[in-house]
Every structure is written in structure tokens, then in C-alpha cells.
Amino acid sequence: MTEIIDARGDLAGSWDVVIVGGGNAALVSALSAHDHGARVLLLERAPKAMRGGNSRHTRNIRCVHDSGDEFNSGPYLFDELWNDLCGVGTGPSDAELAEFTVRESASVPGWMSAHGARWQRPLHGTLHLGRTNRFFLGGGKALVNTYYRALARRGITVRYETTVTDFQIDGDRCTGLVVEADGLRQRVSARTVICAAGGFEANLAWLQQYWGEAANNYHIRGTEFNDGIVLRRLLDSGARTAGQERGFHAVAVDARSPRFDGGIATRLDSIPFGVVLNRDGRRFYDEGEDIWPKRYAIWGRNIAEQPDQIAYCCWDDKVDELFLPPMYGSYRADTIEDLAAKMGLYPVTATATIDEYNRAAPAEGTFDPTRPDGLATTGLTVSKSNWAQRLDTPPFRGVVARPGITFTYLGVAVDRSARVQRIGQSPFANVFAAGEIMSGNILSSGYLAGFGMTIGTVWGRVAGQEAARHALG
Numbered sequence: 001m002t003e004i005i006d007a008r009g010d011l012a013g014s015w016d017v018v019i020v021g022g023g024n025a026a027l028v029s030a031l032s033a034h035d036h037g038a039r040v041l042l043l044e045r046a047p048k049a050m051r052g053g054n055s056r057h058t059r060n061i062r063c064v065h066d067s068g069d070e071f072n073s074g075p076y077l078f079d080e081l082w083n084d085l086c087g088v089g090t091g092p093s094d095a096e097l098a099e100f101t102v103r104e105s106a107s108v109p110g111w112m113s114a115h116g117a118r119w120q121r122p123l124h125g126t127l128h129l130g131r132t133n134r135f136f137l138g139g140g141k142a143l144v145n146t147y148y149r150a151l152a153r154r155g156i157t158v159r160y161e162t163t164v165t166d167f168q169i170d171g172d173r174c175t176g177l178v179v180e181a182d183g184l185r186q187r188v189s190a191r192t193v194i195c196a197a198g199g200f201e202a203n204l205a206w207l208q209q210y211w212g213e214a215a216n217n218y219h220i221r222g223t224e225f226n227d228g229i230v231l232r233r234l235l236d237s238g239a240r241t242a243g244q245e246r247g248f249h250a251v252a253v254d255a256r257s258p259r260f261d262g263g264i265a266t267r268l269d270s271i272p273f274g275v276v277l278n279r280d281g282r283r284f285y286d287e288g289e290d291i292w293p294k295r296y297a298i299w300g301r302n303i304a305e306q307p308d309q310i311a312y313c314c315w316d317d318k319v320d321e322l323f324l325p326p327m328y329g330s331y332r333a334d335t336i337e338d339l340a341a342k343m344g345l346y347p348v349t350a351t352a353t354i355d356e357y358n359r360a361a362p363a364e365g366t367f368d369p370t371r372p373d374g375l376a377t378t379g380l381t382v383s384k385s386n387w388a389q390r391l392d393t394p395p396f397r398g399v400v401a402r403p404g405i406t407f408t409y410l411g412v413a414v415d416r417s418a419r420v421q422r423i424g425q426s427p428f429a430n431v432f433a434a435g436e437i438m439s440g441n442i443l444s445s446g447y448l449a450g451f452g453m454t455i456g457t458v459w460g461r462v463a464g465q466e467a468a469r470h471a472l473g
Helices: 024-035 053-057 078-086 095-114 139-154 204-217 229-236 298-304 336-343 347-360 435-441 451-472
Strands: 004-006 014-020 040-043 060-062 133-136 157-159 163-170 173-181 184-195 248-254 275-278 311-315 331-333 396-408 431-433
Touching: 014 024, 014 451, 024 040, 024 053, 024 139, 024 184, 024 435, 024 451, 040 184, 053 139, 053 451, 060 095, 060 451, 078 095, 095 451, 133 139, 139 157, 163 184, 163 229, 184 229, 184 451, 204 396, 229 435, 248 298, 275 347, 298 396, 311 336, 311 347, 331 336, 336 347, 336 396, 396 435, 431 435, 431 451, 435 451
Parallel strands: 004 184, 014 040, 014 184, 040 157, 184 431
Antiparallel strands: 060 133, 163 173, 173 184, 248 396, 275 311, 311 396, 331 396
């Protein structure tokens, strides 16, 4: 084993706050800790060109606000966001921490603006989020770059390609971190540590513990660096878990997308206005269950539970411009039979399923893509409860889908100060967590668009403030 040496170069010295990670939660933690007077070191495992973790692929954040403005079309009050959060999956994991997150979200846009964030109006076709969510000018990568520039102006040290491989624990305290950097294993001293290094979604072997061989068919929407090494070391050090082992935020992505880091552009938005078939040419879930921002994240899990973890979404010409088009285009044909053949489905079964669906779709009623419209099928084992139009207008279009995992929910338990809890003992005295690594305290099995950034920003602010106070107190 390579010898551990004392930190050298810009890693040397004793830091008030060492932050592990380089995405939104880590950056917010760094800014917050510096706002409260701490000397901060941020360790980003990725190279500079890939910095920012999953946050690079985001576009917006979901927050409470009392009225509309230039960037939101109307109010979104506490009760509505709280009810929306309770209505996805099995509801919040920890009601107290979830309620705190929702309440604190009201002050998030102002804090972000004060730290350099800029905003834009929603783009056409972005899941009807104009009232509930606020969009970053230039998207998540622009926001991440803005925060990194803010760190540079403040003189905060950032080290890229630096991997935290272990924590040095003495009782309830972390006294230092073992890192691999510049070909050396070095010990970095820290008065406090904030873990904001994401989940373990890029660790297929870990996913296989809960999902078996099916995990080999998953796509990972974000960075390949989120393999859970920091989470594993915390658990090995006695940290208590929060969140479901099989819990994750996952969506339907184009099967032609890259295995890692395809990002938001590979997501498929056609499902509510089409029909989804599995490998056997059968429908398996209600495509129109609810408004898309609340339900789009169930489709990753839906497809993950199907044979071969694959699905086929079909629609017709009359709805083709109602959603963002697939990044790699769609298959096209003048008949459902030909479309199925092009996508690799058995044409006879697929055509029979679509014919059955068309017979069950309503002949009358007003189709409204902006809200649940009540146009529902009748007599089907698997109903479609909204937007159930017949597929009868060629050319017909389709795309093949896979589960796209965004982040995992299993993480470390925290309290209201973001302090990491331990099994059967008092909390760690000086270890805090923010972002995806502790999202399981808030999320169970469902997801709301933009809420991951809310969690990262709310808890990054808390972790930075509390870590600085502990270090300087």
C-alpha cells in the first residue's frame, strides 16, 4: 500500500472547512462557509473540464414564491409545493426535514442571485414548469461556472482530480482526509468536513446488489465519478443511513444515448401524449397518470421493472410538436406495423395493442396538453387517464427507451444542522452533508422536477454555515 504523507503544496495546512465534491451542493456549501468567515478547501474528483457533477445537466430549481414575476408565471405557495412533494412516491422520508426544505426554498432565489446566479424565462416545451420552477440562464453548467468564478474571486482553494479515499476518525470526530492527488496519497487536515459528493448511481456493482443483472441495462444520466466512494467510507465509519436502498431518481432516456453522462438532453418527453409498450408489445402503465412534472420521474423505474429494461414509446403526427423532440430523432413510418418493425418490436402484437388502445380511447372530448384533461380510455386493464387520443394520424413516430438513473436516494442521515448521524451513538461532531448524498432524508421513491437542486441549495447553505460556526467557535 502506498504510504500516506502529509499534505503538500496547496493542500497543506489546517483548513476550517474541507468540502468533498464539486457540484451545486458543494459549491453552495463553500460559498456559505466562506460567508461565515471560514477558510475553505474544495476537493473535486473530476478534471476541471468535467467539474460540477450532475448539476451540469440541470436547468431549473423549484421554490416557493408568493407571486409571479419576470421568470415565474404565477405564485407557488408553501401548501402547494408541500402537497406536490407528498403526492409523489410514498411522500417525504422525514416530514420535519422535508418541511424545512420547502420553507427554506422561498429564500433560495434571492441567495442565488446575490451569489451571481442569473435567470431566464422557461423554454417552450419544458414540462409546463413556468409557474413552479425558476430557470438558470444558460442552464446548470452556466450556474456551476458562475459559482466557481465566485470561489476564485474569494480566493477559495479548489483542487481538481483529487479523490477522497478515506476518513481518519477519532471517536466522534474526523481529524483528516486521505486523498489521492498528484500521484500521492496525502493526509489533509480539517476542522470540519462537508460531504457533498453525490450518490452511487455510477457504481453498477453497487446497483446490482439491489437490482441484480437488470442494472447492466441502466443508463447513468450524470457523471461517472459518482460511484459512492465517499458514501461508502461514511457508512464504514458508522454513519446511519437514510433513504431506500432501491430508491433513485430515474427517467426514460433514449436507448441510443451514452452509457454515462448523457444528461438532460437524452430524456424522453413524449410519454404523456403517446402509448408505451414493453418488449412483448404490451402496455404496462398509465401514460397519462398526472401532469408531467410530477410523474415523469416514475418512468425510469417503470422501465427498469420491465423485461430487458426496455420500452417503446409511440405517438402520431398530431402531437409531434407538443414536447421537446428526442435528441437523436424518432423512428417514422406510415403504419404502426412498419414503425414497430423499425424499432425492433414484433409488428403483429404491437399493432394489436395499439388497435385495442384506439378502440378504448374516447371519440369525443377536448384534448388539453397543458393540464390533466380527463380524456381517458375505457375497458382496458391498463388505462390511460388523461390525453388518451387515438393514434390515427400518420406519419407515426416512436423511440426506444431505457431507464436513465439520475441519482440514488440511499445516503447518510442528517439532523437540522446537516450534521451526519451515527448508528447507536451521538452524531459526528464535525462531519456534515449536503445534496444527493443526503437526499434520502427528504425523498422516498418519487421526485419533483427541479427539487434536487432545491435540496442541494438549501442544505448546502445550512452545512456551510454550521460547519463554519463549528470550526471557528
